[in-house]
Amino acid sequence: MMIALVSVxxxxxxxxxxxxxxLAILSAGITAGLMAGLSPGDAMKMFLNGMGGQAETAMSYILLGIFAVMIGYSGITGVLVKILLRFLKGKRGFLIMTIAVVACLSQNAIPVHIAFIPILIPPMLHVFNDMxxxxxxxxxxxxxGLKAPYMLxxxxxxxxxxxTIAEGxxxxxxxxPxxxxWKAMVIPVIGMVVGLLTAVFISYRKPREANPSQRSTAASPDLEDTPDPSFHWKHGCTIIAVVGALFVQLVMEDGALIYGALTGIILLFVFRVVPFRYGDELAGDGIKMMGMIGFVMLTASGFANVLESTGAVDELVEKAVALSGGAGLLTSAVMLFVGLVVTMGIGTSFGTIPILAALFVPFCLSVGYSPLATVALIxxxxAMGDAGSxxxxxxxGPSSGLNADGRHHHIWxxxxxxxxHYNIPLFLFGIIAAAVL
Structure with missing residues (x-):
């Protein structure tokens, strides 16, 4: 039990x-291995062996970064954002809520996940600063937008x-079935809505300058200095490339994001939106923007492998369940806390669900939780920990777009x-869901 708690x-x-x-994840992973009795060499080997688990995701993000930079080169993003801001500029709360709605579409209606962020957000940074x-x-x-829609x-x-939940x-x-x-997730998602409204209209509603101490050589486009929006033939070709990439993502099963990004990149070259002579430079910019995310995902996969292979996660869940007693508010709170710790370490709710289901379900059955209450807890x-990990x-994803000009800190x-704003309401509303379902 202590291995998971200490390392996370x-x-x-x-x-x-x-x-x-x-470095933080690497240190935590090695510490978990050493606490489990492994030698330093074995701990590192287990960590490195686990990094392959997110190889596809890392490659997807890097290629999406290249695709995003090439779309930005076409100029269409600046045009679309400038048109949008004609209606929203000066309305901080409405603009932020519009961004939340766009993010929601990325999970269900147009399932591109975080791929839209490096395309949409960097051109808007100047506007954020101005407002x-x-x-x-x-x-x-x-x-x-990246969490609530897929939960519900x-x-x-x-x-x-x-x-994943049903199979688990x-x-x-x-x-x-x-x-x-979805019936079990309504109440927890209401908690997320409360968190969003609190963040936008209470916690962070006041004007604030972007952190000037984190300037870098990168810079967001200055939309105020761009000419009036005019639709060019290259913009039409860019839209075709985006639609083509989306279509391939939707029809492919394995490697959908990779093939989708490659399709978009190839079409931009074919349509001459991006000249071949700029290919290396733009690819390098895309790797700089998203490569860090890809490597963090690889590192997190290594950490998750150490936690799972040493039995640290199973031990944490089993002992927490054994100590919590029968069905009740305290038991629900303990189970949710365990989910928070595990997901913070593994970094993905999708990867946590099968682990939690295997250990939570027998206990929930034995103490009298209903099926929907059990699903709500799992x-x-x-989902807890995914926000904030x-x-x-x-x-x-959000940090990659907001830090395009080097003025946004990922952690703080x-x-x-x-x-x-999300884990606290998820915790409280998850307990309520388990009690009423």
Whole structure:
């Protein structure tokens, strides 16, 4: 039990101390291995062997970064954003809520996940600065859109999430139809809505300058200095490339994001939107923008492998369940806390669900939780920690866009705000859901 708590706690503390997230995760993973009795060499080997688990995701993000930079080169993003801002400029709250709605579409209606962020957000940074929008509010809006829709709506990534829960509980001896999963997630998602409204209209509603101490050589486009919006033939070709990439993502099963990004990149070259002579330079910019995210995902996969292979996660869940007693508020709270710790370490709710289901379901059956209450606990426990984890794409994605000009801190301005505004209400509303279902 102590292995998981100490290693995840170490990762969180190091991250809060502004240690690079890759170094924080690596240190936590090695510590977990050493506490489990492995030699330093074996701990490192186990960590490195586990990094391959997110290789596809890392490659997807890098290629999406290249695709995003090439789309930005076409100029269409600046045109579209400038048109949008004609209606929204000066309305901070409405603009941030619009961003949240766009982010929601990325999970279900147009399942591209975080791929839209490096395309949409960097051109808007100058506007955020001009309107003195608190970027912590924007990070909270983006993370809400990356999480709440898949928790509730069984379409796109939501269908995958609900199927993962249904398959997990079925493997553990409980039958809950996929079509019923949403009923268990309504109350927890209401908690996320409360968190979003609190972040946008209370916590971060006041004007705030972007952090000037983190300037880098990168710079966001200055939309005020661009000419009046005019639609060019290259913009039409760019839209065709985006639609082509989306179509390939929707029809492919394995490697969908990789093939989708490659399709978009190839079409931009074919249509001469991006000249071949600029290919290396733009690819390099894309790798700089998203490569860090990809490597963090690889590192998080290594950490998760150490936790799972040493039995640290199973031990944590088993002991917590054994100590919690029968069905009740305290038991629900303990189970949700375990989900928070596990997901913070593994960095993905999708990867946490099968682990939690295998250990939670037998206990919930034995103490009298209903099937929907059990699903609510598992789904909420899996989702907790995804918002706020330094290694989660729900936080890495927003940071990649908001830090395009080097003025946004991943831990203190994305992870901490999203942890406070989503994990706390998820915890409280998850307990309520388990009590009333």
């Amino acid at each position: 706690g170490m990762m969180i503390v190091l991250s809060l101390l502004r240690v690079n997230v890759v 003195k929008i608190d970027r912590r509010a924007v990070a909270s809006a983006l993370t809400f 709506i069984p379409v796109g990534f939501g269908l995958q999430f609900h199927q 509980v079925a493997s553990a001896g409980m039958n809950v 996929t079509d019923d999963i 789904g909420t426990a899996g 330094p290694a989660s794409d729900s936080t890495l 301005e994305t992870c901490v705000p999203t942890f406070l």
